[in-house]
Amino acid sequence: MIDLLNALVVLSNYVLIPALAYGSQLALGALGVTLIYGILRFSNFAHGDTMAFGAMVTILVTWLFQGWGISLGPLPTALLAIPFGIAATALLLLTTDRLVYRFYRQQKAAPVILVIVSMGVMFVMNGLVRFIIGPNDQRFSDGERFIISAREFKKLTGLSEGLAFKTTQGITIVTAVIVVAILFWFLNRTRTGKSMRAFSDNEDLALLSGINPDRVVMVTWLIVAGLAATAGALYGLDKSFKPFIYLQLLLPIFAAAVVGGLGNPLGAIAGGFVIAFSEVLITYPLKKVLGYLLPDRFEPDTLVQLLSTDYKFAVSFTILIIVLLFRPTGLFKGKSV
Amino acid sequence: MRKLLLATTAVALSAGAVSAEDIKIGVILGFTGPIESLTPQMGAAAEMAMAEVNASGALLGGSTVTSVRGDSTCIDAGAATAVAERLITSDGVKGIMGADCSGVTGAILSNVALANGIVMISPSATSPALSTAEDNGLFFRTAPSDARQGVVMTEVLMEEGIDNVAVTYTNNDYGKGLADSFQAAFEAAGGTVTINAAHEDGKADYSAEIGALAAAGGDRLVVAGYVDQGGSGIVRAALDSGAFDTFHFPDGMISAKLVENFGSDIDGSSGQVPGTDSAGAGIFAAMAGDDFDGTSPFAAESYDAAALIALAMQAAGSSDPAAYKEKVMEVANAPGLKIQPGQLGLALQAVAAGIDIDYEGATAVELIGGGESAGNYRQVGYEGGAEITVKYR
Amino acid sequence: MIKVENLHRHFGGFHAVDGASLEIREGSITGLVGPNGAGKTTLFNVIAGVLPPTSGQVTMAGEEITGMSPHELFHKGLLRTFQIAHEFSSMTVRENLMMVPGGQSGETLWNTWFGRKRIADEERALQAKADEVLEFLTVDHLRDEKAGNLSGGQKKLLELGRTMMVDARIVFLDEVGAGVNRTLLNTIGDAIVRLNQERGYTFCMIEHDMEFIGRLCDPVIVMAEGRVLAEGTIDEIKANEQVIEAYLGTGLKNKGAAE
Ligand SMILES: Nc1ncnc2c1ncn2[C@@H]1O[C@H](COP(=O)(O)OP(=O)(O)OP(=O)(O)O)[C@@H](O)[C@H]1O
Ligand SMILES: [Mg+2]
Numbered sequence: 001m002i003d004l005l006n007a008l009v010v011l012s013n014y015v016l017i018p019a020l021a022y023g024s025q026l027a028l029g030a031l032g033v034t035l036i037y038g039i040l041r042f043s044n045f046a047h048g049d050t051m052a053f054g055a056m057v058t059i060l061v062t063w064l065f066q067g068w069g070i071s072l073g074p075l076p077t078a079l080l081a082i083p084f085g086i087a088a089t090a091l092l093l094l095t096t097d098r099l100v101y102r103f104y105r106q107q108k109a110a111p112v113i114l115v116i117v118s119m120g121v122m123f124v125m126n127g128l129v130r131f132i133i134g135p136n137d138q139r140f141s142d143g144e145r146f147i148i149s150a151r152e153f154k155k156l157t158g159l160s161e162g163l164a165f166k167t168t169q170g171i172t173i174v175t176a177v178i179v180v181a182i183l184f185w186f187l188n189r190t191r192t193g194k195s196m197r198a199f200s201d202n203e204d205l206a207l208l209s210g211i212n213p214d215r216v217v218m219v220t221w222l223i224v225a226g227l228a229a230t231a232g233a234l235y236g237l238d239k240s241f242k243p244f245i246y247l248q249l250l251l252p253i254f255a256a257a258v259v260g261g262l263g264n265p266l267g268a269i270a271g272g273f274v275i276a277f278s279e280v281l282i283t284y285p286l287k288k289v290l291g292y293l294l295p296d297r298f299e300p301d302t303l304v305q306l307l308s309t310d311y312k313f314a315v316s317f318t319i320l321i322i323v324l325l326f327r328p329t330g331l332f333k334g335k336s337v
Numbered sequence: 338m339r340k341l342l343l344a345t346t347a348v349a350l351s352a353g354a355v356s357a358e359d360i361k362i363g364v365i366l367g368f369t370g371p372i373e374s375l376t377p378q379m380g381a382a383a384e385m386a387m388a389e390v391n392a393s394g395a396l397l398g399g400s401t402v403t404s405v406r407g408d409s410t411c412i413d414a415g416a417a418t419a420v421a422e423r424l425i426t427s428d429g430v431k432g433i434m435g436a437d438c439s440g441v442t443g444a445i446l447s448n449v450a451l452a453n454g455i456v457m458i459s460p461s462a463t464s465p466a467l468s469t470a471e472d473n474g475l476f477f478r479t480a481p482s483d484a485r486q487g488v489v490m491t492e493v494l495m496e497e498g499i500d501n502v503a504v505t506y507t508n509n510d511y512g513k514g515l516a517d518s519f520q521a522a523f524e525a526a527g528g529t530v531t532i533n534a535a536h537e538d539g540k541a542d543y544s545a546e547i548g549a550l551a552a553a554g555g556d557r558l559v560v561a562g563y564v565d566q567g568g569s570g571i572v573r574a575a576l577d578s579g580a581f582d583t584f585h586f587p588d589g590m591i592s593a594k595l596v597e598n599f600g601s602d603i604d605g606s607s608g609q610v611p612g613t614d615s616a617g618a619g620i621f622a623a624m625a626g627d628d629f630d631g632t633s634p635f636a637a638e639s640y641d642a643a644a645l646i647a648l649a650m651q652a653a654g655s656s657d658p659a660a661y662k663e664k665v666m667e668v669a670n671a672p673g674l675k676i677q678p679g680q681l682g683l684a685l686q687a688v689a690a691g692i693d694i695d696y697e698g699a700t701a702v703e704l705i706g707g708g709e710s711a712g713n714y715r716q717v718g719y720e721g722g723a724e725i726t727v728k729y730r
Numbered sequence: 731m732i733k734v735e736n737l738h739r740h741f742g743g744f745h746a747v748d749g750a751s752l753e754i755r756e757g758s759i760t761g762l763v764g765p766n767g768a769g770k771t772t773l774f775n776v777i778a779g780v781l782p783p784t785s786g787q788v789t790m791a792g793e794e795i796t797g798m799s800p801h802e803l804f805h806k807g808l809l810r811t812f813q814i815a816h817e818f819s820s821m822t823v824r825e826n827l828m829m830v831p832g833g834q835s836g837e838t839l840w841n842t843w844f845g846r847k848r849i850a851d852e853e854r855a856l857q858a859k860a861d862e863v864l865e866f867l868t869v870d871h872l873r874d875e876k877a878g879n880l881s882g883g884q885k886k887l888l889e890l891g892r893t894m895m896v897d898a899r900i901v902f903l904d905e906v907g908a909g910v911n912r913t914l915l916n917t918i919g920d921a922i923v924r925l926n927q928e929r930g931y932t933f934c935m936i937e938h939d940m941e942f943i944g945r946l947c948d949p950v951i952v953m954a955e956g957r958v959l960a961e962g963t964i965d966e967i968k969a970n971e972q973v974i975e976a977y978l979g980t981g982l983k984n985k986g987a988a989e
Contacts, residue, residue: 013578014548022542137565150579162579191849198818198829205816208778209830209892210804239541240570283545285552303532303552309545310508310535 002159007292009161013150019273019280021169021238024176027272028231029249030256031183031265032224038200038263039220040101042114045250047228049125052246053092054229055236056133058085059140066142074144076168082233090225096121097221105217122247129243138241141168161288168238179230180269183223187265192219200263248313252279255316259323261330270331275316283309357399360656362387362646363424364404365435365445367411372437378625378633379460380406383434385624386643386681393682395689396651409436414444421449431656432646433457434639439464446476456658456665458645460638465518468706474662477645479638479702481611481712483511486587487518489609489714489730491526494557494585497607500528502585503555505546505571507562508535515561515587531555538566543574551580557606559585564594576602583607591717591724601722612715613701614729621678621699637699638710644681644698645669651688669704671695731756731900731932732777737786739769739776746772748956749786754900756791759926759933761947763940763967765977769956770936771813774902778810779803790900807899811892811906813936815885819878823869826877826888827860828853830895856895863894868917883910890918894925901925903935907942915939919946940964952976 029051036044044050061081071077100121104114146152147170150162187193192215199206199216207213232246239245256275260267285303294300307315323330364383366376387402396402405428407420417436424430433455436442442462450457451473458477459467465484470476494502504520506512512535520530532553536546550558558581562568568590575581576599586595586608595603618637625631646661648668653661668684673693676684684694696702705711716727732754739747747769754760762770775781777788779800788796795803818826864870867887872880877888886906893901903922907915923946925931937943943950944964952959952967954976960967967973 014544014551018544145577150577154579164578166577191853194821194825194829197820201818201820202816204780204800205812205818206829207780207800208804208810210801210896211829212801213799235541242539242541244539245541280545280548284548287552288554303549305549305552308534309549310537312545 003292005157006159006161007289009153009157009159009163010288010292013161013163015277015280015284017163017165017169019276021166021172022280023273023276024172025231025235025238025272026252026256026276027269028176028179028227028234029253030260030268030272031180032227032231033253033257034260034263034265034268035196035220035224035227037257038265039196039216040105040114041203042111042118043254043262045115045118046096046122046125047224047253048246048248048250049122049129049243050089050093050224050228051232051235051249052129052243053125053232054085054089054225055232055241055246056085056129056243057088058082058229058233059133059138059236059241061085062140072143074167076141076143076171076237078140078233078237079171082230085229085233086226089229090222092125093221093225094218097217126243126247133243135243138236140241141237143167166238168234172234172238175230175234179227183227183265186223196220251313251320252276252316255320258320259330261332264330264332267330267332274331275319278319279312279315282306282315283312357397357401358656360397360400360402360650361405361428361430362402362643363407363421363428363430363433363435364643365407365409365417365421365424365433366437367441368406368408370409370411370413372411375634375636376437378629378631378636379437379639380404381629382621382625382631382636382640383460383643385628386640386647389679389681390644390647390685393685395682395685396647397654397656400656402647404434405430407435409438409441409445411438411441414441417441418444418448421445425449425453425455430455431650431658432661434643434646435459437461437635439467443467443470446470446472450475454658456646456649456662458642458665460642461635465514468709472707474708475658477642477665477704477708479641479645479698479700479710480635481710483514484518484522485709485712486515486609486611486714487520487522489712490519490559490585490587491522491528492730493607493609493716494523495526495528499556499585501531501554501556502528502559503531503550503553503557503581504533504559504561505536505550506533507567507589508537511589512561516559519559519561519587536562536567536571538563540567540570543567543570544578546571547574547578547580550575551578555581557581557583557585559587560590561587563589564592564598569595569598572599572603586717593724596719596722596724603719604721606719607727608717609714609730610717611712612729613713614715615697615701615713617677617697617699617701624679640678641696641698641700641702644678645696645702647681648676648684648688648694648696651685666704666708668694669696669702671703731758731791732934733789734773734777735787735789737773737776737788738784739772739781740784745956747776747783750953750956750958752951752958752961754932754934756932757926757930758949759922759935759947761943761950761964762934762936762953763938763943763950764953764959768953770953771904773953774810774904774936778808778902807897808902809893809896809898809900810902811886811889811904813904813908815882815889817877817880817885817888819876821877822874823864823877823880823888824857824860824873827863827891827895828856830892831856859895863891866894867891867921883914886910887914887918890921893931894921897929898931900932900934903933903937905936905938907937907939915942922946940968 033047058078058081061084062078065077072079104117144167147165147167150164153163187197195211196216252275256271257268259274260271285305287300287303291299364380366379368376384404387404390396391401405424407424409417436445439462442459456475461480462478463480463483465482468482504516506516516533520533523530534549558575560568560571584606588610591608591610621637622631645665649661649664650656652664652668673695674687676694676696678699687694701713703711714730716730718725718727734752737747737750764770776783779798782797864873869887890906906918948963949961950964950967951961952973959976960970960973
């Protein structure tokens with residue numbers, strides 16, 4: 001019985017909780033990608049760096065607040081700064097749209113052209129972020145580090161395995177749930193949200209129904225700014241902030257969006273968790289867990305690890321390829337890619 | 338006529354010195370190439386030692402040593418071999434202070450030095466492979482082999498009673514070399530390495546890597562990485578998940594940044610970093626003065642390498658490499674009169690008078706094994722959120 | 731009501747609309763016929779702002795509307811349906827209809843959060859309207875069906891229903907009757923006449939079914955090879971030599987031009 005509990009605790013500590021937090025971050029990122037794909041009809045490669053920008057502004061404002069002595073007590077000050085990150089990101093995205101994407105939209109440019117254009121935007125944004133905050137690691141978390149730390153957990157339960165639940169993980173999950181709830185309420189219940197869905201469903205018809213495309217585009221960018229800045233700041237808070245990390249994050253985020261079905265918000269969330277759990281579970285050695293569960297003589301002496309952690313990104317890539325080959329519309333029916 | 342000659346020789350020998358000569362010593366360093374910013378200081382340091390020897394007039398009955406520079410390029414083995422060949426056959430050098438990078442040093446040793454029987458003392462080649470290269474007792478180095486840190490690390494851990502560790506290393510030559518040499522030394526000493534896994538630098542999240550390390554288990558986690566890179570991420574993730582409470586840190590991790598990042602969370606951890614409390618380094622830097630930067634990497638080792646050549650010749654009473662190669666270890670190690678930088682004249686006189694010396698020099702030289710520096714390490718510990726020096730070894 | 735003057739629309743070297751001029755009188759139900767590929771749909775697309783014209787001019791009640799965007803024209807009361815029915819497939823039939831009157835208060839972000847009462851009132855009115863339209867078209871049982879699941883004919887009805895959600899001034903119908911069974915066709919025909927008489931909608935409808943056209947339309951305009959060939963009552967058209975020839979020699983000249 002104790003063994004079973006210990007196994008469960010190990011699994012939660014190294015797989016369940018990290019994957020839940022990581023999945024929430026991926027889901028928020030993938031939602032942004034999927035909204036742009038559904039409404040503006042292109043794969044936005046600049047999304048990772050949009051997240052980096054939002055996180056960067058959040059960090060700068062956090063430092064300012066910390067300098068002024070403003071804090072949230074046990075919660076990270078960054079939570080107060082996220083709205084500023086969102087506002088700045090919204091400004092950046094609307095400016096980019098005005099300067100770059102609008103031109104190609106009016107030309108009715110093919111999606112592939114917009115993809116290439118978004119890569120250009122990606123490089124510019126990446127350069128901007130590195131120019132402002134530098135290419136290095138930045139730490140900006142403060143407040144209580146743990147909701148419960150491994151040591152406290154061991155003392156509390158008397159189990160030999162510890163379970164750590166970081167404040168940032170808790171915040172990530174809670175924030176993701178709130179943001180997703182608001183987004184879905186917005187898309188399904190409000191007129192603006194419905195216009196966006198209509199626009200995504202059938203652009204021609206939306207136009208001939210009197211829906212103003214400029215407004216839909218603007219609102220889309222605003223929502224994407226909210227999602228990207230929140231996802232970026234949460235990721236930086238939970239892990240660490242480094243401009244290039246967000247570039248690497250693009251792969252699992254796109255994998256999540258595609259796996260769920262591009263253009264389908266529900267799919268993006270499911271995809272985020274599918275990718276996160278696959279990445280974590282496939283690279284996690286089950287030795288300890290099995291050690292608790294199996295009788296002593298069966299205890300494995302290898303690590304029982306399906307794939308070395310070096311190949312973490314290969315996992316998303318493989319899932320991406322498999323989905324594209326066998327189910328191009330994703331788990332939930334999205335637009336086929 | 339023959340008698341006369343014999344007589345003069347006998348007189349000369351009884352005077353304890355051969356007739357004065359000008360001994361040429363090759364200084365083969367990568368004056369062009371990837372470490373060209375370091376080699377000017379290294380060359381200058383070696384030549385400073387030679388000038389000190391010459392100024393004393395005490396070497397082999399008033400002999401002098403002259404530097405002949407050659408460019409090793411650091412990377413081009415062909416070019417380095419050709420340069421060494423020229424220095425030996427046309428300039429007639431009696432010893433080589435060099436070379437610098439491990440690759441070209443090995444090439445010169447096996448292709449030229451071995452065939453011509455010339456002594457080489459490298460100030461900066463650190464590859465463990467050179468420890469086992471065939472050298473007929475001609476090759477020495479004043480820099481420790483990279484494998485040496487693995488041995489020192491093993492000694493530190495064993496002394497603390499830790500014999501079961503997990504190892505993670507940054508995925509490059511440094512990390513892998515260090516982790517492998519540590520594992521070999523640790524297991525040879527009876528310890529167990531539960532896992533020896535790489536980590537990539539520059540990731541945001543190392544919880545997956547820690548998952549694997551934790552699954553393998555161990556009393557302490559050896560982090561052969563960089564404090565500014567993945568190393569700190571690994572420590573952070575290990576502490577967060579409660580996978581490891583104490584760590585062992587090799588040189589890449591030991592810095593003020595580590596304490597700044599983790600404070601008292603890493604109390605009870607251990608580590609080591611190259612370092613010495615000997616006075617030599619300071620004296621040497623002061624001697625270099627404004628001429629060159631005496632704290633530049635491998636400058637002190639270069640001074641010591643050149644000094645050892647001269648002292649060994651004096652001890653052998655000959656500039657013949659076949660003779661003085663036997664004396665290098667003798668003058669470098671205890672017992673004997675301790676010699677600091679700036680005391681080369683005194684050392685030469687002492688040797689001439691038959692007094693044993695123990696050359697300390699700028700880097701507290703002690704040659705071990707086949708003639709390589711044991712290196713000097715500062716063993717550190719962590720207490721109350723601060724780094725403390727446990728001892729020097 | 732609508733006046734088209736010397737309108738051209740080229741696709742590369744191909745002249746889909748090649749100097750068409752025509753007028754649609756206020757209050758009329760004007761028929762637009764012509765062989766396949768005559769340029770009828772393209773003409774609609776240009777008038778409704780979906781495609782920019784290569785040259786030429788379109789005016790609506792004296793005001794120039796050439797090149798305006800579809801949603802602007804929508805708010806001026808110019809509506810159209812699609813030859814191949816379009817729908818918001820993930821929404822229900824009722825939601826599809828409720829989407830139509832663009833520019834409601836719920837469409838600004840501000841009102842989304844702070845104008846909830848006003849939006850609720852509007853929504854309620856819209857819903858009542860949508861139900862009324864569905865009843866008018868005798869398809870109220872499909873109300874909560876996903877629009878993507880409707881049959882081809884039912885989607886055509888939805889197209890027509892969409893034009894009834896607002897007070898349109900002129901509606902362009904592109905083959906609403908095609909692929910629809912007799913009974914349903916009669917329903918559609920009745921609806922058009924009623925809208926024309928009761929609400930004063932002007933219609934311009936493309937149709938291949940001459941009997942259907944004859945029953946509803948006056949006048950009838952014939953297009954061929956991107957130009958207007960003839961205009962008149964259905965009987966005049968049927969008797970016109972040129973028209974008969976155009977129908978027999980479908981697109982021969984266009985074909986040549988395309989190559
Ligand atoms: N986007 C386009 N690009 C190129 N050619 C086009 C395009 N749209 C229409 N055409 C061509 O223009 C010509 C006129 O097309 P249009 O759809 O206007 O014909 P129509 O009169 O509506 O025919 P039907 O009765 O079959 O619907 C056709 O030959 C068609 O191939
Ligand atoms: Mg048509």
